[in-house]
Amino acid sequence: MEAKELVKIMQEHIAAAKNSGLVSFTIESIEKWVSDDLTKLSDKPSQSAAEKEHHKNVTIQAWLEEFKGYQLQNVEMLKAVFQFGGAALKSAILINGGAAVALLAFMGAIFVGKPDVSKELTCPLMTFTFGVLSAAIASGTSYFAQYYYSSKNDSAGNFWRGTVIIFVFFSYILFAAGIVFTGNIFS
Helix, strand or coil, rough: CHHHHHHHHHHHEEEEEEECCCCCEEEEEEHHHHHHHHHHHCCCCCCHHHHHHHHHHHHHHHHHHHHHHHHHHHHHHHHHHHHHHHHHHHHHHHHHHHHHHHHHHHHHHHHHCHHHHHHCHHHHHHHHHHHHHHHHHHHHHHHHHHHHHHCCCHHHHHHHHHHHHHHHHHHHHHHHHHHHHHHHHHH
């Protein structure tokens, strides 16, 4: 109840008392009157309090909906990060492994006729093989990153995520180096 409403009620009671012929009030009668009216008024919330409560509930609902949307967006972004990370790991293993297998098959075919060229292809083959190893290490260390993130240890999770990124990037560099080494042999 607001102060204006309380004053208005008091004025009404005083006017009613005057109209009935009362000239003065005793302290006991004022205490009883205030106590009775407060008991009646406390049972009903004022309109402004109800409006405030409604406004608060609407605001909370809006915040909850905004939070749900934010959480949904974060989940979808996390799924995308996992997909892209998995694709990067798979492609690093695939391109280096495929190049190593193709080079081995080529070396086997030419070994009989040109053993010198076959020996020269050892360096590119090792480069592709280390590329596969680097990607495999990245795949294994990604477990540690996820473990620490799920344990709420973000600093350790960030360290292992950085390690994974470095190994995948190194795997791609080794693939490019293997291509250059192979090209130099045949040029």
